[in-house]
Amino acid sequence: MINVFLLVPDLAPSQEATTARLLALGLPRDRFSPTVGVLGPAEGAAADELRAAGVPVASVAIRHTLDLGGLRRLSRTVHQAAPAVLHLFGPDAARSARMAVDTSGEAGNVPRVVVSGAAAPSGGLGGWFASRLIRRADRVVPVTWADGERYRVLGVPAERLTRISPAAPDPRPGESADAVLSSLGFPPNARVIVADGQLELGAGPKDAIVAFDMLRYEHRDLHLAVFGAGAAAPLLEQLARSLAFDDYRVRVFDAGADRARAIAAAAAVWVTAPHGGTDYALEAMAAGKPVVAWATPDLTEVVLDGQTGYLVPVGDKAMLASKARALLADPNLAEWMGKAARARAAERFPVARMVEQYARVYAELADS
The missing domain is CATH 3.40.50.2000 (Glycogen Phosphorylase B;)
Incomplete structure (x- = not known):
């Protein structure tokens, strides 16, 4: 033994x-x-x-x-x-x-x-x-x-x-998307993008919040959930409120069991870590969600650009928002990518x- x-x-x-x-x-x-x-x-x-x-x-x-x-x-x-x-x-x-x-x-x-x-x-x-x-x-x-x-x-x-x-851990059977989002404080019929909250080198979730601000005018039902911010949570909330004023649609959560539930109910998942981030991408892929991520050396080994999601140049917040917009505008495309992501996670990881x-x-x- x-x-x-x-x-x-x-x-x-x-x-x-x-x-x-x-x-x-x-x-x-x-x-x-x-x-x-x-x-x-x-x-x-x-x-x-x-x-x-x-x-x-x-x-x-x-x-x-x-x-x-x-x-x-x-x-x-x-x-x-x-x-x-x-x-x-x-x-x-x-x-x-x-x-x-x-x-x-x-x-x-x-x-x-x-x-x-x-x-x-x-x-x-x-x-x-x-x-x-x-x-x-x-x-x-x-x-x-x-x-x-x-x-x-x-x-x-x-x-x-x-x-x-x-x-890629097997996704756990869960509730309906509406039930999950309601329990997390989102309004009925909301669509949610989930992002990693780990703040590294002054970036990561900050980029996600700025990119979300580019989307919220066009998509009134869209919200952003940031998980795992830790001590950076007040800073991220302050940034989001300074951009949104009275149209605040960003929620910052601790890392915990709710992250997996939120990913399972998400419309898409953003991975904006300057390095690493493979766990977030794989968790989303296993749950059948398309991933939009920075094209870092780590994430290019996991996410297939144009098949299981999109890879965009690191720091290009406008492109991050643009690729998410494409998924939000075409549910069939998002579903196809999600199925491809789940299959790759099961076969390769x-x-x-x-x-x-x-x-x-x-x-x-x-x-x-």
Whole structure:
């Protein structure tokens, strides 16, 4: 039996949390025993689902980079689980796990370390700690070729990189679109575009709000839902209100279970992250929704321009609005693209394939 400890910053919807959840639920129980660690509260629907499936979920709060008490608690929690493999999801997990890993052995780390979702660590001391552990990891897993190049720039040797495509989680059966939108505070018969709220490099949801402002005059029933803004929510609401005055039709939500519900009820999904964003695109595609996204190196590996949605030049808000207008004006086109998106997600990004590939990596490291 191979014990695997999956460490995530939180369980809110994200590429890292979704991958960890799918692995914890999908790894063969006759070969693997997973534990999920969370750098914060381990509550909510995702935590409940994991516990119901018999997966231990541990919460270890770490307040800041130099929180030695929190780092020691995390180290004890990891050692109690006795993992052969420690999988770190994201820069925060890589930064926080430094006291839980013995890097002094000639044969490799103890436990063996896998890193994913951490190609863009922040600056400062925390970023230095994260980058140091990423470079020392036994295996680093990029989800796209562009992601792999970012790890190369960080100094990760090519022989330690193993590319594994992300997975599109199966959409959960839900309510009617009208019921979902009503529960989220939208008026009857509203049409909603869903956008990612992660603010990076001063862009992302800001671009979506400006593009929406170009559309709202023509489409009086159109609304914008922004998910996962976190601390940037007041800033985004202020921007939206300054543009709309008394015609405010933007709602900003926390990342949570409502994101999947909103995507399932959306007319279209915008992905305006300056890098990454594959999880948002895949979630929309699996739900049968056309995606309009920046033509970043990451998203060009997921979205087929003109087939499963549209790719537009990064930062071109007018083109973002124009492509969304085309979908709103032609429901048949939107439906055709949505069906093509669902088919591509199921064929090219199945959960079973991703789980099998990670299982192979874990087994190789545990046996080495």
